[in-house]
Amino acid sequence: xxxxxxxxxxxxxLILASASPxxxxxxxxxxxxxxxxxxxxxxxxxxxEIPAEFVKRLATEKAEKxxxxxxxxxxxxxxxxxxxxxxxxGKPDSPSHAEEMLQQLSGRRHxxxxxxxxxxxxxxxxxxxxxxxxxLELPPELIHSYVLSGxxxxxxxxxxxxxxxxxxxxxxxxxxxxxxxxxLAELVEAMLKLRIxxxxxxxx
Numbered sequence: 001x002x003x004x005x006x007x008x009x010x011x012x013x014l015i016l017a018s019a020s021p022x023x024x025x026x027x028x029x030x031x032x033x034x035x036x037x038x039x040x041x042x043x044x045x046x047x048x049e050i051p052a053e054f055v056k057r058l059a060t061e062k063a064e065k066x067x068x069x070x071x072x073x074x075x076x077x078x079x080x081x082x083x084x085x086x087x088x089x090g091k092p093d094s095p096s097h098a099e100e101m102l103q104q105l106s107g108r109r110h111x112x113x114x115x116x117x118x119x120x121x122x123x124x125x126x127x128x129x130x131x132x133x134x135x136l137e138l139p140p141e142l143i144h145s146y147v148l149s150g151x152x153x154x155x156x157x158x159x160x161x162x163x164x165x166x167x168x169x170x171x172x173x174x175x176x177x178x179x180x181x182x183x184l185a186e187l188v189e190a191m192l193k194l195r196i197x198x199x200x201x202x203x204x
Contacts, residue, residue, distance in 0.1 A: 006031010
C-alpha cells in the first residue's frame with residue numbers, strides 16, 4: 001500500500017516545545033517532520049495578567065527555553081486556558097475538583113484562549129486567539145459519569161472537546177482546533193510566512 005503523504009514539506013528543523021499528545025497529533029496530521037522537547041516552566045498567573053497575555057507569555061517562555069539549547073532550530077510553544085467570568089480554570093487536582101469545575105461551566109458560555117509562539121534564529125511570532133464555547137445544562141449524574149471516565153483529569157477546564165467532552169458542548173464560536181490546543185489556521189499561516197513549511201505540491 002502506498003504511504004500517505006502529508007500536506008506540507010518541512011524545510012527547517014522544527015521542534016514542538018510541548019508534551020501534549022494532542023498538539024503532536026496535529027503536527028503529524030499536517031505531515032510535519034519534527035521532534036518533541038517538553039519545557040517545564042512556572043505556569044503561575046502574574047498579578048493583573050489577562051488571559052491573552054497569560055497564554056502568550058507561557059507559550060513564549062516554553063519556546064525560548066527550548067530554543068536556547070537548539071540554535072538554528074524553529075521552536076513552537078503553546079499554552080491553552082479555559083476562562084469563566086475572567087477567571088482562568090486550570091487542570092483539576094482531583095476528581096472532586098473536576099466535578100466542581102464542570103458544575104461551574106454547566107449551562108454557561110466560557111472562553112478558551114490558546115497562545116502560540118514560533119521562535120527561530122532571526123524572527124519570532126506570537127499570537128493569542130479565543131474561541132467561545134457554550135455548555136449544555138449538565139445533570140450531576142452526567143458530570144459524575146464523565147469524571148469517572150478519567151478524561152477530564154489532565155485537561156484545562158476539566159474537559160476535552162475532541163473526546164467524550166464533546167457531548168457537553170451545545171455551541172462553539174471560533175476555531176475548533178483552538179479549543180483542543182492549537183489554532184491551526186493561524187499557526188500554518190505563520191509557518192508558511194517564515195518558510196518553515198511549504199505546501200506539498202507533489203500530492204496526487
